[in-house]
Amino acid sequence: MQTKSAGIAKFDWVRASPWLCTFGLFVIWEASVWMFGIPYYILPAPTQIGYAMYEFSGALWFNSIQTLWTTLLGFAMAIVFGLLLGLFIGWDKRIYAGLYPLMIGFNSIPKIAVVPILVLWFGAGWLPAVLTAFLISFFPIVVNVATGLATIEPEMEDVLRALGAKKLDVMVKVGIPRSLPYFFGALKVAITLAFIGSVLSETIAANSGIGHMMLTAQANFEVPLVFACLIALAVEGIGMYAIMAGLEQRMTGWAHRSGFNR
Amino acid sequence: METFVDISDVALRYTGRAGSQDTLAVEHLNLKVHRGDFVAVVGPSGCGKSTLMKLATGLHFPSAGVVRLDGEVVNGPVSIAGMAFQNPVMLPWRSTRDNVLLPMEVVDPHRRQIRTNRTKYKLQADEILASVGLEGAGDQYPWQLSGGMQQRASLCRALIHEPELLLLDEPFAALDAFTREELWCVIRDLHQEKQFTCILVTHDLREAVFLADTVHVMSARPGQIIVSRTIPIPRPRSIEITYETEFAELTHELRGHIAEARG
Ligand SMILES: Nc1ncnc2c1ncn2[C@@H]1O[C@H](COP(=O)(O)OP(=O)(O)OP(=O)(O)O)[C@@H](O)[C@H]1O
Numbered sequence: 437m438q439t440k441s442a443g444i445a446k447f448d449w450v451r452a453s454p455w456l457c458t459f460g461l462f463v464i465w466e467a468s469v470w471m472f473g474i475p476y477y478i479l480p481a482p483t484q485i486g487y488a489m490y491e492f493s494g495a496l497w498f499n500s501i502q503t504l505w506t507t508l509l510g511f512a513m514a515i516v517f518g519l520l521l522g523l524f525i526g527w528d529k530r531i532y533a534g535l536y537p538l539m540i541g542f543n544s545i546p547k548i549a550v551v552p553i554l555v556l557w558f559g560a561g562w563l564p565a566v567l568t569a570f571l572i573s574f575f576p577i578v579v580n581v582a583t584g585l586a587t588i589e590p591e592m593e594d595v596l597r598a599l600g601a602k603k604l605d606v607m608v609k610v611g612i613p614r615s616l617p618y619f620f621g622a623l624k625v626a627i628t629l630a631f632i633g634s635v636l637s638e639t640i641a642a643n644s645g646i647g648h649m650m651l652t653a654q655a656n657f658e659v660p661l662v663f664a665c666l667i668a669l670a671v672e673g674i675g676m677y678a679i680m681a682g683l684e685q686r687m688t689g690w691a692h693r694s695g696f697n698r
Numbered sequence: 699m700e701t702f703v704d705i706s707d708v709a710l711r712y713t714g715r716a717g718s719q720d721t722l723a724v725e726h727l728n729l730k731v732h733r734g735d736f737v738a739v740v741g742p743s744g745c746g747k748s749t750l751m752k753l754a755t756g757l758h759f760p761s762a763g764v765v766r767l768d769g770e771v772v773n774g775p776v777s778i779a780g781m782a783f784q785n786p787v788m789l790p791w792r793s794t795r796d797n798v799l800l801p802m803e804v805v806d807p808h809r810r811q812i813r814t815n816r817t818k819y820k821l822q823a824d825e826i827l828a829s830v831g832l833e834g835a836g837d838q839y840p841w842q843l844s845g846g847m848q849q850r851a852s853l854c855r856a857l858i859h860e861p862e863l864l865l866l867d868e869p870f871a872a873l874d875a876f877t878r879e880e881l882w883c884v885i886r887d888l889h890q891e892k893q894f895t896c897i898l899v900t901h902d903l904r905e906a907v908f909l910a911d912t913v914h915v916m917s918a919r920p921g922q923i924i925v926s927r928t929i930p931i932p933r934p935r936s937i938e939i940t941y942e943t944e945f946a947e948l949t950h951e952l953r954g955h956i957a958e959a960r961g
């Protein structure tokens with residue numbers, strides 16, 4: 437660790453670094469577009485994208501909110517279902533062994549292949565988007581919760597069982613608290629996946645949402661607006677990830693016990 | 699004296715996965731432990747000592763023979779045993795005190811009382827922690843304690859509900875020589891005070907002779923007791939006796955039996 441020289445507040449490079457890098461990327465981008473004379477319909481400059489954002493701020497805002505809540509709804513379903521299924525699978529080694537391969541198989545299906553089926557069943561709109569977000573994001577939650585439960589130290593289980601503890605006692609006292617860091621870790625991954633799922637479905641069949649807006653902009657050859665949508669997606673994605681990462685830190689401080697993160 | 703643990707002609711076969719061989723861990727195993735006795739079990743690695751512990755507590759069910767505890771046939775996990783292992787396995791999200799109190803949240807009648815009478819239990823935990831030299835460590839998390847301190851806490855957890863049967867599976871194997879001797883004395887004093895029945899599995903013959911009333915030597919797998927040696931050294935024993943000739947002769951004799959058992 438560096439000691440701070442008295443009086444002069446030292447510039448915190450670590451905290452500033454992400455902002456500087458992002459800003460630097462945009463500067464390089466802008467400069468390259470002007471230097472090489474790239475036309476706006478191939479790669480618009482950040483300033484042009486910024487203008488498009490300003491011009492379509494109303495629609496952009498509306499569709500971002502739409503995508504946000506579609507994602508969150510699917511994500512919430514994934515949490516509830518993922519937790520329950522994870523608890524069920526992790527409850528017993530035999531259930532774990534039986535259902536794990538099925539889960540892997542299910543997860544290997546590219547979800548883009550499922551969207552048309554969902555549309556067939558539920559029609560175009562927000563519902564297939566919610567369901568895609570759900571389907572794509574529950575898997576990491578299930579696997580992590582189940583793994584947390586299934587990997588209880590056998591000695592711990594022996595200690596409790598020799599005291600006459602029932603399976604439920606072992607799960608409540610040890611299994612569930614133990615799988616919480618896995619669970620919160622999985623939320624970070626799951627929210628990103630849910631977001632991918634909802635946008636994916638929106639670009640295929642929806643009447644609103646950022647995915648749909650991008651598709652429309654592309655059809656109208658509004659390339660800067662396409663990029664504006666991309667930026668909006670990135671910002672939303674970062675925001676949701678940051679919230680989940682913060683939640684993980686708060687809820688499972690004991691799992692980061694090196695003292696390094698404190 | 700009455701027999702408390704009675705393992706008579708027990709065999710245990712671990713059924714492996716399909717394709718791999720079954721393991722006959724113990725066979726014709728006979729062991730009687732009187733109430734309040736302290737016995738040690740020694741033997742070559744893999745001979746079924748940990749298996750014996752699991753049989754005595756009903757965590758495993760014998761393939762043949764009968765295990766009786768306090769006169770009753772064991773046919774499911776017993777609910778009175780305290781256990782401690784080489785690995786202290788503490789729950790990292792609980793303070794050391796709450797780790798020690800874990801059995802109280804499981805065994806009757808405490809599990810119904812602990813919610814309403816938390817302070818009383820807290821004091822009880824602090825008391826037993828103090829008795830093993832962990833005053834004031836109750837609020838710390840187990841991962842803030844050294845290995846030896848965690849092992850003490852794990853002993854407290856095994857004893858907090860005043861079990862009639864204490865099972866120790868190489869509890870001191872991972873500790874340095876001085877801490878180990880210190881903990882021998884802790885166990886000796888706790889046993890003196892509470893008079894529980896104790897089975898200790900160990901690889902350390904000095905530990906076995908110092909602590910036990912009887913040392914049982916097991917054969918290589920499938921394990922059975924081949925020699926039972928009573929330790930005539932009077933109690934209370936001090937660490938000094940470990941440097942006397944009688945002690946050295948006993949450990950030497952046991953060493954010979956184990957060398958034989960290894961074949
Ligand atoms: N769960 C299990 N499944 C299959 N085989 C097992 C299992 N547990 C133990 N065994 C086998 O049973 C035999 C006895 O094991 P046990 O753990 O009782 O030995 P041990 O005397 O405690 O050895 P150590 O001194 O090394 O701790 C070993 O050969 C081991 O491979």
Ligand SMILES: [Mg+2]
Pocket residue numbers: 747748749867
């Ligand atoms: Mg063992």
